[in-house]
Amino acid sequence: MRNRAEKLVESLFTISGFVTSIVIVLVVVFLFSGGVHLFRSPSIEHGYVVAVNADNPIDRLSPAELKSIFDYEQTNWQQFGGADEEILVFRLNDITNYFSEEDLGENFEFVSERISQLISENQGIIAFIPQEYAGENFSGKEIDGGTISLSEVFGGKEWLPTATPAPLFGLLPLITGTLWVSFFAILIALPFGLSVSIFMSEVASERVRGILKPVIELLSGIPSVVYGFFGLVVVVPLVQQIFNLDVGETGLTGSLILAIMALPTIITVSEDAMRNCPRAMREASLSLGANRWQTTYKVVIPYSISGITSGVVLGIGRAMGETMAVLMVTGNSAVIPHTILQPLRTIPATIAAELGEVSSGSPHYQALFVLGIILFVITFAINMCVASISAKHKNS
Amino acid sequence: MDDTIQYELKKNLTQKVAFGAVTLFSVAIVGILVVILSFIIIKGVGVINWEFLSTAPTDGMTKGGIFPAIVGTFYLILGSALFAFPVGIMSGIYMNEYAPKGFVLRFIRTMTNNLSGIPSIVFGLFGMAFFVKQLNFGTSIVAGSLTLGLLCLPLIIRTTEEALKAIPDSYREGSRALGATKLQTLFRVILPMGMPNIVTGLILSVGRVSGETAPILFTCAAFFLPQLPTGIFDQVMALPYHLYVIATSGGDLEAQRPIAYGTALVLIILVLLINLLATVVRRYFAKKLK
Structure with a gap:
């Protein structure tokens, strides 16, 4: 009796163990079944x-x-x-x-x-x-x-999902918008992220580190919609004033907010990597007459470069998938941006803004699922990348 | 000789500059957090009073309180916890105590990492296609809670696994040597020891759930409801969605601003409390174990 109960509980554990794998499979199945018929639906509006x-x-x-x-x-x-x-x-x-x-x-x-x-x-x-x-x-x-053809969707320069008689689902504006915003966000976040992780692992005393750690945890704990709201009431007017623009809702505004949001990821992962640098290596460097800064950038950083890369890549993933904050501050105009100082629109923001208004199963609905597939594939690739980086590091 | 001295001087100067720079950046990070928090606290603190917390919005969202949104967020936290806590903990237990080391474990770990990397809006899409449409839950508390539960699963699994991994094998062996079964060992020895870290993970996952907007946009959130939900298949209002709505749409954005500040502050306080609670739990249990 007792044995059977144990078997039962243990099989429950096993099933739960595979729950994330099952969810991933379900996500793939339902995203694809939601979007796959897009390329079979007629271009001209139904009816x-x-x-x-x-x-x-x-x-x-x-x-x-x-x-x-x-x-x-x-x-x-x-x-x-x-x-x-x-x-x-x-x-x-x-x-x-x-x-x-x-x-x-x-x-x-x-x-x-x-x-x-x-x-x-x-x-x-x-x-x-x-x-x-x-x-x-x-x-x-x-x-x-x-x-609706593949080339019109992936090569199309216009996203006009409600146009009549034939809606246009060109993804280029959304893809470039997403890339621009995340690229600038990482550009801004990188010096901050690296500096803070160097500071925390090499310079700060345990006490100072004890203060910084919760600060970073809090930064990652603030909900994205609060970041978006802060961006809307503070950063948007600021950007508008500084660059003397007609509207403050620009790609740069989004990048600034995203940079802050990606920081905790970059910092925790790369600081972790730096602290894992063996004490013996540091001491060897110091005993050869190098000072702490030389040790940091000649020994610690090269040693932990794969960890730092993982942090940055994960930060990019975070930035590309962020929805609410970007939706609230980038202005959401679906045109291919020429400068970062103009309104643009990202893939997640498009899904969030439009999914509520489309009828289920329409080409527009399916196009939004195609956007979801693209996001999923990108983040999946990023995670696989990070996994292979850290696996390589362990082997070497 | 001179060269050596000069080199030493230069070396130390570079160090001063470099360390000065990284210190400056770190101070700036703290500064950013302080600015964001204090801005919302200063703007929002005047709005919050008992009436704000205990009444529903009135006059087209320009007056009244946020009570239904608070209740809704509470329901969503409860619902997602009911699903994600047991499943996540059991999954963590399986990974550390039962899964064969090697391919299976690596596979599960990769999948868990992948799940945690999926953007929240994709969870929203999936939740709508699966829970709302396929399982026919409609836009409801169940659909929203399950979507949010999936979102925080990886966090719970990872903290559980880490917590159990930190317990030395000698405890397991000692217990088994005394004749306890594997399951008895787990419930009497391993879980009690790992509890502090597991609970910390659970609390942090509640924090994550309470602030997410994108997954509930299409699975459960309502713009405005005249009465509180009566069952699990009703829609709810939720704090983060409420903030999004009154910050970006509505008839009179200016009149809605104070309420938006108040809502943002309530969200921030919730996050602060949850983080604080996590720290307290960690410290309390750590002391007790000693």
Whole structure:
């Protein structure tokens, strides 16, 4: 009896032991199943069709081309290999410009006939209409928008997930935004992080170290939303004033806040590595006449360089995945940044800002899951990197 | 001879400059913390009173208190603890006491590290896809608590494992030699000894849970609720989400500012208290063991 109870408890331990592995597998499965259909969904908004005159030679248009037409940037079919014909853009709410209420019928029962008529009468028309109006006897020709393609997503320069008739899911602005903010954050955090870890492991007395340690623990304990709020009310106006900008919500503001948030990670990991430098090595260096600073940068730092690298890499990971603080201070405009002093938008901030408003299963929803996959893959790679660095260090 | 002296002088000067610089940076770090804390304390302390802590928001979030958000955060802490504490501790026990050394242990450890590296917003995405949609919990306290629980699992597992690793094998062997089974050894000898460090880890994980916003955005958090949740499948308001909402959106940002400062201060106090508690527990048990 007793034996069986022990077996039971022990098997509970075993199951719990693999809980993190199971969670990782579940995360992978659900992120991918949420995002995988993006590249199979049609470009044109669900439930709508884009139609042209039956004589128009154009059969297919890409989402970017559709956007340029419906934004009136391109106005002639020649641009797309068609006839020299002015493009006439038609959306459903334009219908009253062409027909009176009588034409459309009391209960709008003639709408689809009228649209059909309009399309057959205008050579250059392009119409964006609900599917129900393009039923039988429809005179127009439906444009094939194709499916959302990999190259449009990963090479696209525009993130316009709510654009009609075809949303654009170009990831470049978000990826560059994330990289810029994290890069500058690490650039700012690096001198601080290294200095503090050197100070704590080489210079400070036990008592001073006893003060610094809780300071760093507190810095890592402050919730990110509080950092974001602090950034919003203090750092944003400060950056705006110092650089004389129109808005203070910039990439730099985000980097400053992220730098503070990444510091505890960098400091704890690299200080740990430095303190692990064997006493004998320090003493050998000192006995050869080197002073403490020479010992620090000729012996301690080279010895612990893999630990320091791990700390910095983990800091980068932390910065790239941070959501709330960045969401609150970077201005969130999805354009490819030219300077760090302009508003930009990161991958996590995009997910946080947009997931609440999308309908489940729509291309936009799936695109946000693709963003989640990208984040997951990046942080997974970073962790594997760190693991291999420390494994190598142990072997050598 | 002169050269040697000059070299010595230069060497010592470099040391002074370098150590001076790293000291300066360290002072700056303390300065940053002091600035952040004192700014929020000074701005928020005037807002906090009993009424602020015990009433619901009124007048479109511009007046009233944050009571529902405090209650909500408390529920989420409780819910995630119910799930993550036992699972995390058992997982830590398995890793240190049962798992075969070598590949299995390395694999689990890598997976735990990977889990702790996953950004909190990805947990939010996963929580929505799995708990809210797949398991059909809806946006609810259960879904939010479980998501937050997953988030703090690695921290609990790691501290448990470290705590148990620090206990010398001689205790295990001594207990087994007296005829105790492995499980008896665990519950009578190993766990009581490791408790202080395990409890410290648990407290710190509560701190992490209470401040996270991204994982609860889509799994349980509500902008405003007229009444307190009545069951585990209800939505809740939560302190960090409340701060985010009143700091960034709403009709009258200026009128909302004082409440935002107050909420931020309550969050900060919560974090300070939790850190303090962790330190006290660590010291208390350390003394007792001696």
